[in-house]
Amino acid sequence: xxxxxxxxxxxxxxxxRRAPGLLLLGTCAxxxxxxxxxxxSAGLFPVKYLLLGGAVLAGAVLAVWALVRDSARxxxxxxGAVLAVxxxxxxxxxxxxxxxxxxxxxxxxxxxxEAAIAVFVPAESGAxxxxxxxxxxxxxxxxxxxxxxxxxxxxxxxDVGGAAPALREYDGVSALVDxxxxxxxxxxxxxxxADLALLGDADGDAARRMRRIDLPPGGDxxxxxxxxxxxxxxxxxxLTVYISGSDSRLxxxxxxxxxxxxxxxxxxxxxxxxxxxxxxxxxxxLSVSGGVPDKLTHAGIYGVDVSVETLEMLYGVExxxxxxxxxxxxxxxxxxxxxxxxxxxxxxxxxxxxFHEGYNELDGQAALAxxxxxxxxxxxxxxxxINEMRVLSAMIDKALSPEILTRYAAxxxxxxxxFETSLSYAQIAALVRDQLENGGGWEVVQxxxxxxxxxxIPFSMGEPVYVMQPDWDTVARAKALMxxxxxxxxxxxxxxxxxxx
Numbered sequence: 001x002x003x004x005x006x007x008x009x010x011x012x013x014x015x016x017r018r019a020p021g022l023l024l025l026g027t028c029a030x031x032x033x034x035x036x037x038x039x040x041s042a043g044l045f046p047v048k049y050l051l052l053g054g055a056v057l058a059g060a061v062l063a064v065w066a067l068v069r070d071s072a073r074x075x076x077x078x079x080g081a082v083l084a085v086x087x088x089x090x091x092x093x094x095x096x097x098x099x100x101x102x103x104x105x106x107x108x109x110x111x112x113x114e115a116a117i118a119v120f121v122p123a124e125s126g127a128x129x130x131x132x133x134x135x136x137x138x139x140x141x142x143x144x145x146x147x148x149x150x151x152x153x154x155x156x157x158x159d160v161g162g163a164a165p166a167l168r169e170y171d172g173v174s175a176l177v178d179x180x181x182x183x184x185x186x187x188x189x190x191x192x193x194a195d196l197a198l199l200g201d202a203d204g205d206a207a208r209r210m211r212r213i214d215l216p217p218g219g220d221x222x223x224x225x226x227x228x229x230x231x232x233x234x235x236x237x238x239l240t241v242y243i244s245g246s247d248s249r250l251x252x253x254x255x256x257x258x259x260x261x262x263x264x265x266x267x268x269x270x271x272x273x274x275x276x277x278x279x280x281x282x283x284x285x286l287s288v289s290g291g292v293p294d295k296l297t298h299a300g301i302y303g304v305d306v307s308v309e310t311l312e313m314l315y316g317v318e319x320x321x322x323x324x325x326x327x328x329x330x331x332x333x334x335x336x337x338x339x340x341x342x343x344x345x346x347x348x349x350x351x352x353x354x355f356h357e358g359y360n361e362l363d364g365q366a367a368l369a370x371x372x373x374x375x376x377x378x379x380x381x382x383x384x385x386i387n388e389m390r391v392l393s394a395m396i397d398k399a400l401s402p403e404i405l406t407r408y409a410a411x412x413x414x415x416x417x418x419f420e421t422s423l424s425y426a427q428i429a430a431l432v433r434d435q436l437e438n439g440g441g442w443e444v445v446q447x448x449x450x451x452x453x454x455x456x457i458p459f460s461m462g463e464p465v466y467v468m469q470p471d472w473d474t475v476a477r478a479k480a481l482m483x484x485x486x487x488x489x490x491x492x493x494x495x496x497x498x499x500x501x
Contacts, residue, residue, distance in 0.1 A: 021068035021077070024084040028064050031091035032057040038095040042102050043429040046437045060087055101412060102425075108415050109425045120210040121188045122181060130213060135165065136187035139179045142169040172462035177206050188213075238486050240265045241423070242308050242322040243392065245330065245371075246300065258300030258307050260371070260388050263319070265485040268434045271441070274485045275392060276478045277385035277448045278311065283456060283467035286310045294459035295467055301460070314470075315479045317486075321423040329418020330371075331364030333395070336411040337404065339363050340394035344387075348376040367391055381468060382450055389446040396444055400435075445491045447481055449474040 036054055039045050045053075064087060067080025119138075121127045127136075168186055170176040179185040245260025258280070265274040280297040287309035288302050299307040308319050325333070334340055342362055344355045350373035353366050362370060371391045377383035398404065404411065421428075451468040458465065484491060 017070050017072045020071045021065065021080070024068045024081060025061065025065045027088050028061045028084050028091075031088040031095075032061055035091040035095045035098075038098045042098055043426070044098075044102075044432045044436075046433050049436060057091075104412050104415060105428060106425050108420050109423055109428060118191065119188050119213045120180065120191055121213060123209050123211045125187075125211065127188070127213065133165070133188055133213075137166045137168060137185070139168050139170055139176050139186035139189040141173070141176055141191070142171055170462075172458075172460060175462040177210070181206060181209050237269060238265070238267045238488075239320045239423075239427070240317055240482065240486070242304075242311060242319050244300065244304055244307055244322060244324045245388070246324060246326040257297045258304075259297055261296055261307065261311065262385075262389060262392060263311060263315070263317075263482065264392075265482045266431075267485050267488060268431070268438075269488055270485070270490050271438075271443060272485060272490060273396070273442055273444045274481055274491060275389045275444060275446045276315075276482065277389050277446075278314070279381040279385055279449070279451065279468050281381055281466060281468040282314075282449075282451060283454065283458070283469050284310065284314050286459060287313060289459040292459040293456065293467075295465075298458060298460045314475065315482065317479065317482050321421060321427070323419070323421040323423070325419045327368060331368055332418055333411070333415070334362070334364035334367045337395060337398045340367055340391065340398050342367065342370060342387075342390050342394045344370070345383075346377075348373065350376060380453075382448055385448045386446070389448070393444040393446065396442065400442065445481075445496065447478055447496055449478050 036050070036057060039053060040050055064080050064084045067076050068084060071077045119130065119133070121133075127133050168179065170179060173191070176189050176191065180187075180189045241264045243260065243262040243264055244258045246258060261278045261280065261282075263276045263278075265276075267273075278296055280295065282296040283293045284296060285291050286294050286299050286302070287306050296307075296310065299310045304322055304324055308322055311317075312319055340362055341359050343359050344357055347354070347356050349355070351365075351369040353369045355366075355370060360366075360370070371388045372384065373387070374380045374384040379386075399411075450471040451474075452471070454467050454469045455464045456467045457463060458467065481491060481495060484495070
């Protein structure tokens with residue numbers, strides 16, 4: 001035998017025996033690098049977790065190499081090959097799931113909601129397109145901003161062709177619709193689709209008596225000014241977030257009434273979350289009403305930014321971001337969480353579902369019924385606000401529980417299409433890093449402002465309806481509680497008791 005010829009074992013040279021192991025090693029190393037890169041680029045993990053994860057991955061790759069470096073040792077090689085396949089598969093799945101998580105979060109963050117303006121004509125009208133309304137008289141809502149009517153007329157002239165059409169202004173949705181359907185003063189009206197929700201408070205049949213003719217893309221008159229997104233933050237220390245529950249059951253594309261209005265003030269240092277709920281019928285000036293009071297729920301029809309600005313005016317606080325979810329999305333999220341456990345003060349029924357005093361295990365539909373009911377309670381809308389906060393607290397508790405890991409994929413899928421937020425991806429990532437870094441639970445504190453029933457004519461309507469006049473003492477207490485959390489002080493049980501009680 002030639003002394004320079006490599007020593008063979010089972011007919012193979014050392015290089016040949018190492019080749020399969022090198023292939024497995026390369027596969028493991030690439031999958032480990034992909035997993036580590038995905039974790040690092042996501043920005044969700046603290047540095048110490050990335051370093052620890054890198055060390056574990058490197059150790060696993062070396063362990064696999066120790067087993068597969070010599071294919072002639074068949075027993076060890078077989079064990080190493082199985083481990084290599086399992087390791088590679090786990091790393092690929094981790095990287096894929098994490099990338100999907102990042103894509104989903106980026107799609108639901110930095111949301112912008114625009115109003116959807118459309119032209120409506122009577123259902124029996126022969127008009128089928130905007131061009132057929134040339135020379136028609138249009139009804140529009142009167143706004144506090146001078147020049148809106150002129151811009152509307154100019155935009156309509158471009159859409160229907162010819163000279164600017166005649167416009168008639170009306171003070172509320174009901175008056176505008178009456179001019180179209182009852183008195184015949186106008187041939188068509190220009191209306192935000194979300195304003196149709198106001199008809200439910202006055203004339204539920206009106207929407208069925210009208211037919212919509214869409215404006216072409218980009219043809220919306222008097223577009224609302226864009227509100228800059230909240231400034232990017234590093235490691236957030238405190239945030240005040242507006243949580244809006246839209247009464248839309250179809251989606252989040254259109255603006256709609258805000259039936260749930262909760263301000264969540266979060267302090268990552270004290271680990272406290274203060275929830276303050278404001279009744280939907282609270283009679284307060286909107287940011288677009290020029291000082292004229294309206295129901296808080298109507299702020300949502302002008303866009304979520306108007307709801308944010310109105311609550312900022314009411315409480316004198318700066319809201320950093322909003323989270324918006326519709327009814328259908330709420331049901332999906334609760335179901336994806338595997339249901340929630342919610343406390344009730346008394347026995348009651350809603351939507352053919354019975355609830356008992358004490359803790360109730362609720363799925364999505366039951367949780368929605370529990371949160372929406374108000375007629376079963378003496379306190380009415382105030383109790384509904386309390387129950388809404390209890391549902392939200394239960395969702396937070398469930399989302400932070402270890403068992404959520406088993407429902408992670410379903411929860412992720414439930415977010416798209418039914419949930420949106422103006423929180424930036426960087427802000428959410430910073431909150432996740434803080435939770436991983438510091439761990440521990442959160443204390444959720446709840447407070448609801450009060451008021452008394454009344455009948456008034458809101459800014460958005462032309463006739464008297466039920467409203468709730470604010471109890472300004474409770475508004476002042478809510479403001480003080482939010483300031484206390486933002487300053488880093490902990491809220492104690494005694495802080496939540498009103499002096500009048």
